[in-house]
Amino acid sequence: MADGPLRLGYWAGQEQYDPAKLLSHAIHAEAVGFDIIVTSDHFHPWSDTGGQAGFPWIWCASVAERTARVEVGTAVTTPMFRYHPAIVAQAFATLNYLYPGRVFLTVGSGHAMNETPLGYEWPGFREKVERLKEAVEIILQLWNGGFVDYEGKYYRLRSAKLYTAPKTKIPLYIATSNPTVAKIAGRYSDGILTNPRGLEKYLEIVDALERSAREAGRDPSTLSKCMEFKVSYDFDYDRAYRSALFWAPTAIPREKREKVSDPRVLESMVGDEERRKIKETWLITTDPDDIYKSLSYFLKLGFDRVYIHSASPNEERFLNILGRDILPWMREFYERLGRPIRPIVE
Numbered sequence: 001m002a003d004g005p006l007r008l009g010y011w012a013g014q015e016q017y018d019p020a021k022l023l024s025h026a027i028h029a030e031a032v033g034f035d036i037i038v039t040s041d042h043f044h045p046w047s048d049t050g051g052q053a054g055f056p057w058i059w060c061a062s063v064a065e066r067t068a069r070v071e072v073g074t075a076v077t078t079p080m081f082r083y084h085p086a087i088v089a090q091a092f093a094t095l096n097y098l099y100p101g102r103v104f105l106t107v108g109s110g111h112a113m114n115e116t117p118l119g120y121e122w123p124g125f126r127e128k129v130e131r132l133k134e135a136v137e138i139i140l141q142l143w144n145g146g147f148v149d150y151e152g153k154y155y156r157l158r159s160a161k162l163y164t165a166p167k168t169k170i171p172l173y174i175a176t177s178n179p180t181v182a183k184i185a186g187r188y189s190d191g192i193l194t195n196p197r198g199l200e201k202y203l204e205i206v207d208a209l210e211r212s213a214r215e216a217g218r219d220p221s222t223l224s225k226c227m228e229f230k231v232s233y234d235f236d237y238d239r240a241y242r243s244a245l246f247w248a249p250t251a252i253p254r255e256k257r258e259k260v261s262d263p264r265v266l267e268s269m270v271g272d273e274e275r276r277k278i279k280e281t282w283l284i285t286t287d288p289d290d291i292y293k294s295l296s297y298f299l300k301l302g303f304d305r306v307y308i309h310s311a312s313p314n315e316e317r318f319l320n321i322l323g324r325d326i327l328p329w330m331r332e333f334y335e336r337l338g339r340p341i342r343p344i345v346e
Contacts, residue, residue, distance in 0.1 A: 006306070073171075247278065
């Protein structure tokens with residue numbers, strides 16, 4: 001875990017709710033005690049039926065204006081195709097200028113479904129990683145101020161400057177499930193957003209992050225480990241399960257879904273295997289004790305920023321349960337833990 005207190009986030013899924021409804025959830029989330037509002041950044045949703053895809057940067061400004069203290073940011077913005085990295089830097093510098101100390105950015109290599117509809121060719125893994133590294137370098141250099149010249153393999157800047165500069169440091173996180181990208185995060189970022197489901201791979205990613213940070217002369221203990229906790233809660237299990245099935249296209253194997261950008265097609269590709277995988281990757285429950293057990297495991301791994309992504313049928317009721325019972329328990333449990341104990345991968 002990074003030095004400092006546990007930060008608890010509410011995940012606002014742009015794909016599932018319209019911007020107005022999502023805004024009401026965000027305001028509710030701050031009221032019940034969340035520290036962070038984090039939102040997805042999609043051009044297309046995962047499902048056609050009931051799908052939404054509001055523009056998250058505008059929505060973040062609305063949330064920051066309607067709330068008083070929560071951090072607001074994205075997970076995950078792809079600063080490579082539809083967003084030039086310099087435009088990402090400009091947008092979040094402006095958000096920070098208006099709401100200093102309350103804005104963060106999470107970047108990653110993204111999904112084809114958000115880029116190919118705009119006419120871009122989706123590259124292979126190596127090019128995506130190279131582009132991401134260049135994008136991060138550009139964003140950070142522009143945030144640091146002054147005129148920037150940059151000559152990369154994919155991007156170039158010619159005396160570029162952000163005339164509306166950020167007022168405070170903007171935390172930048174990198175989403176990854178791969179040690180190669182974790183090395184980039186260790187060198188440049190304030191932490192990673194990663195998937196803790198596979199413990200062995202998780203430890204490999206954390207080890208790559210920390211080794212890279214030390215090689216760059218940085219203190220790994222200052223880097224956050226962020227996670228998305230997926231849950232659907234209701235008194236009726238079948239209702240909770242049906243609600244979580246909105247996200248079933250995310251369970252389509254990557255090699256298949258990366259070739260598809262039409263949400264109608266993605267929805268049609270959902271079969272028994274995807275429905276089974278949703279039961280494995282989401283906590284679908286009628287018992288709050290199941291939530292405590294799952295979260296205690298993740299907190300023991302050292303996560304210090306936990307984003308709760310709920311697909312619960314009654315989101316308002318679940319937010320009240322979170323605020324009354326679960327968030328206070330998480331903070332108390334985290335304080336009792338101290339530093340996590342975990343094996344070091346050699």
